Amino acid sequence: MLYAEGLTKKYGRRTALSGVDFTVPQGSVVGLVGPNGAGKSTLLHLACGLIEPTSGRLRVLGERPAAHAAHLARVGFVAQNAPVYGTFSVADHLRMGARMNPSWDGRLAERRIARAGLDLAQKAGGLSGGQRAQLALTVAAAKRPDLLIFDEPAAALDPLAREGFLKSLTDFVAELGASAVLSSHLLGDVEQVCDHLIVLCDSRVQLAGDVRELLAAHRRVPVRDGSPDGVEPVRVNGEYAIVRIGAVPPPRAEPVTLEELVLAYMTRAAGEARR
Numbered sequence: 001m002l003y004a005e006g007l008t009k010k011y012g013r014r015t016a017l018s019g020v021d022f023t024v025p026q027g028s029v030v031g032l033v034g035p036n037g038a039g040k041s042t043l044l045h046l047a048c049g050l051i052e053p054t055s056g057r058l059r060v061l062g063e064r065p066a067a068h069a070a071h072l073a074r075v076g077f078v079a080q081n082a083p084v085y086g087t088f089s090v091a092d093h094l095r096m097g098a099r100m101n102p103s104w105d106g107r108l109a110e111r112r113i114a115r116a117g118l119d120l121a122q123k124a125g126g127l128s129g130g131q132r133a134q135l136a137l138t139v140a141a142a143k144r145p146d147l148l149i150f151d152e153p154a155a156a157l158d159p160l161a162r163e164g165f166l167k168s169l170t171d172f173v174a175e176l177g178a179s180a181v182l183s184s185h186l187l188g189d190v191e192q193v194c195d196h197l198i199v200l201c202d203s204r205v206q207l208a209g210d211v212r213e214l215l216a217a218h219r220r221v222p223v224r225d226g227s228p229d230g231v232e233p234v235r236v237n238g239e240y241a242i243v244r245i246g247a248v249p250p251p252r253a254e255p256v257t258l259e260e261l262v263l264a265y266m267t268r269a270a271g272e273a274r275r
């Protein structure tokens with residue numbers, strides 16, 4: 001579904017992505033996480049064809065991003081803060097979507113708008129953050145894309161609105177049989193909806209893969225004399241360390257949470273950047 005090889009993006013002298021490699025299989029829901037300025041939005045904008053790489057290769061659904069009109073129609077994008085047209089009503093957004101997208105599914109759009117409790121006559125500028133996110137998600141999904149891309153979709157939403165939004169997102173993905181990529185700082189959200197993870201720090205991929213496999217490949221182990229016995233730690237945090245295990249887990253090893261795993265790789269990358 002997504003394939004990157006040596007993917008590099010520079011803005012003038014600033015490097016936003018540096019030699020990024022990863023492969024994400026079809027049907028995945030990918031969580032893209034990393035600190036501010038790591039390059040997440042840059043990667044998503046490259047995937048939508050909004051910007052061009054400086055070097056390297058990126059393939060989205062087997063082709064160059066936005067290779068042609070039919071390919072564009074296969075990708076739905078919801079940008080940061082779910083932008084909508086403030087002076088247009090909810091119904092105007094659906095009419096515009098129908099006019100611009102040959103594969104528009106009007107029934108799906110109307111069903112979802114009703115389920116989200118949105119008033120078709122209301123101007124989008126007057127919607128709450130959660131309602132705006134639901135509208136943007138509906139417009140992106142009613143194209144019936146094969147891939148939905150979200151840049152921090154739920155960042156501004158309160159916990160209740162976020163839960164509703166994430167539920168709609170997973171419903172859409174299931175209903176459309178689509179893949180999805182979402183960038184987020186909210187690891188709980190990623191844990192809830194994603195089956196694949198990419199950790200991006202300092203413009204490089206630090207960790208990528210199937211969430212269950214990554215969790216199975218790491219353990220929390222007790223530390224003696226500053227380092228765990230016989231294994232190279234990803235991160236030492238006081239009395240324990242996060243380690244990548246081999247075929248035989250070290251003694252007294254405990255499972256790691258997604259949050260511990262991501263923080264371990266982010267902390268290691270921050271340490272390397274400081275050196």
Ligand SMILES: Nc1ncnc2c1ncn2[C@@H]1O[C@H](COP(=O)(O)OP(=O)(O)OP(=O)(O)O)[C@@H](O)[C@H]1O
Pocket residue numbers: 011014015016034035036037038039040041042043
């Ligand atoms: N249009 C631009 N012109 C110049 N530099 C840019 C541009 N867009 C992004 N950058 C720089 O590229 C780097 C990566 O930015 P990007 O927005 O991709 O990070 P991010 O991981 O999405 O950050 P955040 O979590 O804060 O949204 C940053 O150093 C940023 O300042």
